[in-house]
Amino acid sequence: MSINYDFGDLEAFLAVKNTGSFHAAAEQLNLSQSAVTRRIRKLELVLDSVLFERTTRAVKPTLAAKRLQARAEAILEDARETTRAMRDESVAFAHQRGAVVTVAVIPSVLNRLIFPALRGFHAVGHTARLRLLDGSANEVADAVSSGEADFGLCPIPLIDPQTVFEPLFDDPMVLAVPKDHDLAHIGRVGWHALSDVPLILPARGTGNRLLIDEAMAKARMPLLWTFEVGRTTTALDLVAGGFGVAPLPLSAVGVAEVAVCEINAPEIARPVGLLSRLGQSETAAVTALKEAIRAAV
Template identity: 50%
Template sequence: MRINFDFADLEAFLVLSETGSFVVAAAHLGVSQSALTRRIRKLEETLGAQLFDRTTRSVRMTLAAKRLRSRAQGLVDEARETMREMKDDTAEFSFQNRAIVTVAAVPSTIARVVIPAVGLFSAGRNEARVRILDLLANEVAEAVEDGQADFGVSSWAAPDGALLFEPFFEDRVVLVVPPDHPLAQASGALKWGALSGQRLILPSQGSGNRALIDRALAPEALSLFWSYEVPRTSTALELVRAGLGVAALPLSAVPVADGSRLAIRPLSSPAVARRIGLVYRRNGAIPPAAARLRDLIVPEAHRWAEV
């Protein structure tokens, strides 16, 4: 049987069983109610049993919850004791316990914003290791809110008040074409209407980039007929490299150096852009090592505001 929950889920369960309130439990844990609900739901799905009867006025433990409670408390207590013992036993091997900085980022920002900052971070006197989570915009918000990431770099932040969004720059949508394509030789910005009849590559419906494009074109009564619809910008770029079409993508998604395999043309009428920024928890402090990486990402991102 695969174990699909962690100690944070068990701790959330124990606090909720004690308080009997999602509001009080979430405040105690320092997470939003939605994050607490996801943890409890994950635990219930893994165990295959409902743990709480929820009404508008109360939260009551089920029989399954009562059976789980003592075992969960024992597991959490044993884990805490193990952590205390390990800290004592391995203090002399501190090099094995270097901090891990986790940053969640939408794929299109990794090459031009995150990686240059990580390079500077690694070149400095930093012992911390870096974990990069390549996620969609809503997944970046969830990873930061749930504490899976120290902070995020994204185009969108959750609107439930648990997160803050600090914008860096406007990332405009451009047309990426093969270098020998007729549109690659056009002078000036291309109008969206000029894409009619082209083998167009667009982001998938439901993605943040597609919603951005659709919202911008709606007042202009422009309807784009796509030939390829893909979930990832990397897939769109490979289709362009193969000469199969032209792609409307955020500029940050285009590789910094790509030889002669890609050409970029600006798009106008209307100009379409998204805000890229830092996502972090409203009530959570960023660890020192993570703060150092964040402070390197900030100027790297601001540099893009001047491009």
């Protein structure tokens, strides 16, 4: 059985029932009297019942109207309660979205960008919570393109038509060496000089390894590695333990217990920047944190 009446029809019925007048009901609902009359007639046709006895002096509810009143009031109250609940939930979810900023980030730029940006972000009164999704550059790109993260911080990834990359700085490749190593006292070293030392390289397929391999191929300078590792922290632990030297982005070295010297011939740098999803609307907190990161550069 189809239902061919709506909430407006029930509101018109209750207004006539409570005021005892089509004219008064029309004023209460801010409608014309003819509009109220049409709604009552519609209800009567759908319910196949006469709801009001109309005379020149009064409008009297029938037994059918008295039976309908409680049901109509219950239906409208349920509708109002549903509307209130949905609005309350929408406000709550909007608050949560504004209160939490999700950033996908490669761990090596935390010290260089995220930490100083957070200090500036909080200093001007922002209180949003920060959810960090730390992972590889590919994982950062996936989190941004899928909408899991509000934005990302990473080296330039493979171009995705759904994302846009904003360069922030070039992160030079340097050589992390043990503090007591002979190279620790040399300010600069060429790649060719690394053939005689145990070399710790990033794993194949990582962004840093692709940069190194591409530069070495152009220079026609093969590298022989002693250790190949998946994580920068593992490379730094090996260097600190005296097991070898590791070419790493400068921002990745941070405050590690190692010495650093520049590498040239050829010089290598990775562009690091903000990765955002095209067409995404930003909360004020997201925009403010981006600005704080730009200022930290």
